[in-house]
Amino acid sequence: MNSLDQIKALVFELRGHYKFELTANTSLQKDLGIYGDDASEFIERFGQIFQVDISEFNYAKYFAGEGGIFTPWLTNWLKIDDDFGKEPLTLGDLEAAIESKKLR
Numbered sequence: 001m002n003s004l005d006q007i008k009a010l011v012f013e014l015r016g017h018y019k020f021e022l023t024a025n026t027s028l029q030k031d032l033g034i035y036g037d038d039a040s041e042f043i044e045r046f047g048q049i050f051q052v053d054i055s056e057f058n059y060a061k062y063f064a065g066e067g068g069i070f071t072p073w074l075t076n077w078l079k080i081d082d083d084f085g086k087e088p089l090t091l092g093d094l095e096a097a098i099e100s101k102k103l104r
Helices: 003-015 036-050 072-077 091-100
Strands: none
Touching (some): 003 091
């Protein structure tokens, strides 16, 4: 199994299955609805499983926080195209982090 397939397996284990195919371009926040505390837990688990250093990872750069009326989950459900001013973190980025052993 290649690293992208292993990442997909982690997503399925921690978040369940989605009604669309996961690709290297799939964004954790925008497409998968991972943000806030869930994002922290996901990235920490990712680092443990794949032995990736996440000590310098800037969560605020990629993920919105919890709360507020327009959470990423709600905007996704309402089909509002909003990334909350955050850079996308994709499954492909995680795949690259596995190769370099570091996620920033």
